[in-house]
Amino acid sequence: MSLPIEQWRADTPATQHLVHLNNAGASLMPRVVVDAIVDHLGLEAEIGGYEAADLRQSAIDDVYGALAALLGSRARNIAIVENATVGFAQALSAFDFAAGDRIVTTRNDYISNQLAFFALRERAGVEVVRAADLPEGGADAEDFARQLRDPRVKVATVSWMPTNSGLIQDVPAIAAACAAVGVPLIVDACQVVGQMPIDAPALGCHFLCGTARKFLRGPRGLGFLFVSDAALEAGLYPRAPDMQGARWTGPEQFELADSAQRFENWEFSHALVLGLGAAVRYALAVGLETIQSRCHELAAYTRTKLSAIDGVTILDRGARRGAIVTAALRDRDPREVVRALHRRGINTTATLREWARLDMEAKGVDAALRVSPHYYNTVEEIDRLAEALLVDPAG
Amino acid sequence: MSLPIEQWRADTPATQHLVHLNNAGASLMPRVVVDAIVDHLGLEAEIGGYEAADLRQSAIDDVYGALAALLGSRARNIAIVENATVGFAQALSAFDFAAGDRIVTTRNDYISNQLAFFALRERAGVEVVRAADLPEGGADAEDFARQLRDPRVKVATVSWMPTNSGLIQDVPAIAAACAAVGVPLIVDACQVVGQMPIDAPALGCHFLCGTARKFLRGPRGLGFLFVSDAALEAGLYPRAPDMQGARWTGPEQFELADSAQRFENWEFSHALVLGLGAAVRYALAVGLETIQSRCHELAAYTRTKLSAIDGVTILDRGARRGAIVTAALRDRDPREVVRALHRRGINTTATLREWARLDMEAKGVDAALRVSPHYYNTVEEIDRLAEALLVDPAG
Numbered sequence: 057m058s059l060p061i062e063q064w065r066a067d068t069p070a071t072q073h074l075v076h077l078n079n080a081g082a083s084l085m086p087r088v089v090v091d092a093i094v095d096h097l098g099l100e101a102e103i104g105g106y107e108a109a110d111l112r113q114s115a116i117d118d119v120y121g122a123l124a125a126l127l128g129s130r131a132r133n134i135a136i137v138e139n140a141t142v143g144f145a146q147a148l149s150a151f152d153f154a155a156g157d158r159i160v161t162t163r164n165d166y167i168s169n170q171l172a173f174f175a176l177r178e179r180a181g182v183e184v185v186r187a188a189d190l191p192e193g194g195a196d197a198e199d200f201a202r203q204l205r206d207p208r209v210k211v212a213t214v215s216w217m218p219t220n221s222g223l224i225q226d227v228p229a230i231a232a233a234c235a236a237v238g239v240p241l242i243v244d245a246c247q248v249v250g251q252m253p254i255d256a257p258a259l260g261c262h263f264l265c266g267t268a269r270k271f272l273r274g275p276r277g278l279g280f281l282f283v284s285d286a287a288l289e290a291g292l293y294p295r296a297p298d299m300q301g302a303r304w305t306g307p308e309q310f311e312l313a314d315s316a317q318r319f320e321n322w323e324f325s326h327a328l329v330l331g332l333g334a335a336v337r338y339a340l341a342v343g344l345e346t347i348q349s350r351c352h353e354l355a356a357y358t359r360t361k362l363s364a365i366d367g368v369t370i371l372d373r374g375a376r377r378g379a380i381v382t383a384a385l386r387d388r389d390p391r392e393v394v395r396a397l398h399r400r401g402i403n404t405t406a407t408l409r410e411w412a413r414l415d416m417e418a419k420g421v422d423a424a425l426r427v428s429p430h431y432y433n434t435v436e437e438i439d440r441l442a443e444a445l446l447v448d449p450a451g
Numbered sequence: 452m453s454l455p456i457e458q459w460r461a462d463t464p465a466t467q468h469l470v471h472l473n474n475a476g477a478s479l480m481p482r483v484v485v486d487a488i489v490d491h492l493g494l495e496a497e498i499g500g501y502e503a504a505d506l507r508q509s510a511i512d513d514v515y516g517a518l519a520a521l522l523g524s525r526a527r528n529i530a531i532v533e534n535a536t537v538g539f540a541q542a543l544s545a546f547d548f549a550a551g552d553r554i555v556t557t558r559n560d561y562i563s564n565q566l567a568f569f570a571l572r573e574r575a576g577v578e579v580v581r582a583a584d585l586p587e588g589g590a591d592a593e594d595f596a597r598q599l600r601d602p603r604v605k606v607a608t609v610s611w612m613p614t615n616s617g618l619i620q621d622v623p624a625i626a627a628a629c630a631a632v633g634v635p636l637i638v639d640a641c642q643v644v645g646q647m648p649i650d651a652p653a654l655g656c657h658f659l660c661g662t663a664r665k666f667l668r669g670p671r672g673l674g675f676l677f678v679s680d681a682a683l684e685a686g687l688y689p690r691a692p693d694m695q696g697a698r699w700t701g702p703e704q705f706e707l708a709d710s711a712q713r714f715e716n717w718e719f720s721h722a723l724v725l726g727l728g729a730a731v732r733y734a735l736a737v738g739l740e741t742i743q744s745r746c747h748e749l750a751a752y753t754r755t756k757l758s759a760i761d762g763v764t765i766l767d768r769g770a771r772r773g774a775i776v777t778a779a780l781r782d783r784d785p786r787e788v789v790r791a792l793h794r795r796g797i798n799t800t801a802t803l804r805e806w807a808r809l810d811m812e813a814k815g816v817d818a819a820l821r822v823s824p825h826y827y828n829t830v831e832e833i834d835r836l837a838e839a840l841l842v843d844p845a846g
Contacts, residue, residue, distance in 0.1 A: 082500025105477025138533030139718035145691035168693035277720025296540035298563035325672025
């Protein structure tokens with residue numbers, strides 16, 4: 057199979073001068089994404105912000121259809137939200153927690169989600185229960201299922217792919233366990249969206265949130281939330297719905313939107329929304345299966361190349377691993393290495409213990425180098441990274 | 452006093468072909484705002500989204516200082532939030548409501564805030580109490596103070612200027628009443644920011660939220676929240692703090708940021724943030740006193756001109772009125788009039804009963820024409836609006 061790699065790179069002008077291996081942070085936007093944003097900003101300056109939204113209403117509506125196509129869902133199940141954290145918080149806020157209620161999660165859930173749980177523990181007396189990990193890494197879906205069998209469990213959550221390692225959690229098994237006992241599940245798919253095919257309705261989760269800026273290659277400052285029919289039918293809604301999510305139907309009455317829109321707020325940067333739409337269409341045109349196989353192959357190649365370097369230890373664990381590679385560096389501070397690589401035109405990042413305490417403490421490291429290739433990267437770029445790490449002791 | 456009106460209009464190229472009187476919706480961005488946004492988007496595409504944020508960190512930090520200057524506050528009291536609704540919801544979420552707790556507000560609070568209160572009533576049994584209006588319109592600060600003297604009152608809120616009329620609420624008196632009895636106050640200043648000088652610390656409110664896109668002339672999709680020292684010292688924090696607002700300090704511990712940052716989420720469009728900064732600096736350079744006196748004069752002139760037209764009734768009430776003019780139109784649907792004016796190159800908008808039930812029902816109208824001039828508008832533009840309404844029965 058011949059892949060149009062040159063076309064992808066031509067669509068991403070920065071690849072001509074830059075090795076961008078920080079796609080799990082924020083990927084490079086294809087030119088069509090930047091153009092869509094800049095065009096709409098120009099229109100807003102030319103005719104007014106509300107007037108531009110009116111004029112482009114059908115293009116804005118189409119973004120929901122594009123996201124629905126990406127997630128195997130219908131447009132009515134898609135909420136566009138300010139970012140994935142807002143999406144996750146909106147979903148979590150649909151549940152009224154009382155003291156003793158339980159949230160079941162994993163040892164690898166995203167830091168911001170963990171912080172939200174801690175706050176609920178402090179404020180509402182919620183108990184946070186984490187499923188045990190398998191010996192090879194990743195949550196034990198059977199233990200997850202066991203923890204669900206407690207009547208105090210109110211909701212379950214899982215980060216499909218933690219931001220601090222290449223682990224892919226077995227979300228289908230976890231979602232099936234939740235569905236079997238009727239516990240609502242919130243999936244944080246931030247690192248998976250745009251990297252792997254997703255069929256959100258087939259998972260059976262109540263909510264699934266994602267971000268625009270990572271593997272989806274959209275703009276910073278935007279995200280989305282899939283809301284299942286079951287969640288809508290259960291009447292779930294966020295703690296503070298606004299005029300986008302509800303109508304003021306009488307002096308003291310309100311009525312929720314019958315779609316996922318009830319989880320949206322009214323105000324948007326429509327420029328960013330249109331950029332997100334362009335990013336989704338671009339990903340669909342490349343093909344999610346193609347994207348997945350190529351970026352996972354490049355990640356596997358990265359692990360092989362880096363592990364051959366003296367003093368480098370690959371930290372990624374789990375039965376299945378994706379397009380994030382993390383490595384411990386003997387005698388080198390990953391933050392220094394990231395800066396040195398940056399000076400050589402190679403973008404990577406460092407992941408710190410304080411962002412993933414449970415996982416990083418189990419691995420016994422304070423910081424790791426994180427390399428996240430995407431489908432538009434090349435083997436030669438990975439080789440350049442490996443060479444830079446080899447020739448320069450400071451990275 | 453000679454004002455640099457031509458310069459303001461030159462900085463806003465669309466004024467050459469457009470009469471924009473929808474500044475209470477979204478104002479026209481000055482060129483420097485659009486340039487700041489587009490420049491940063493270009494940088495993100497050129498060097499990467501995280502790398503661009505690192506490179507522009509000091510410019511991003513400066514935006515907090517600019518907002519602090521706008522609000523008479525310090526940078527540590529400023530949170531940048533996704534939009535004003537998120538800011539208001541974050542502030543409201545700092546309080547744990549139990550059944551019977553009361554929120555004291557006005558009959559003119561913004562629809563989205565009202566919907567949030569209704570949701571709290573339905574979900575948590577919170578009671579919503581609205582201060583009576585004065586005969587001339589606007590909340591009676593004495594009645595507001597009376598309602599506060601109930602031990603069940605947990606928090607008070609006021610929209611400084613409702614979106615559906617020119618009313619300016621007596622926020623200093625309401626804030627003083629709250630401070631006198633120690634009830635935390637959340638001020639929604641969306642329509643006031645960029646239109647009038649604000650000294651948030653002097654008000655003594657706990658929180659004050661605002662938006663970028665209205666009279667401040669910033670981008671759509673961004674807002675901010677002032678958090679007072681008293682609110683910080685009281686240990687208030689949002690229901691779902693994320694890694695921007697808190698640190699994960701031990702396996703089961705977290706620590707809040709000691710500044711207003713605890714009300715922020717981590718992910719931003721830094722392009723929009725830099726655009727907001729440019730808008731704030733532009734407003735400060737024009738001068739808030741200058742802005743206020745000019746746009747209030749233009750609004751008063753608009754009321755005079757429109758009320759001279761047969762079948763037009765000005766709806767704005769209250770002892771003090773600002774740069775929003777609302778008018779009932781006999782035998783004409785304001786939505787149709789807005790479309791007809793738009794065809795003549797004049798941007799206005801319609802405000803509907805369902806967005807402001809209590810006020811619009813008291814006024815006995817289903818819809819009103821809303822005209823919101825800003826300091827860069829001219830008397831000639833108001834005259835053009837009036838002529839268009841006169842010569843064309845459809846508007």
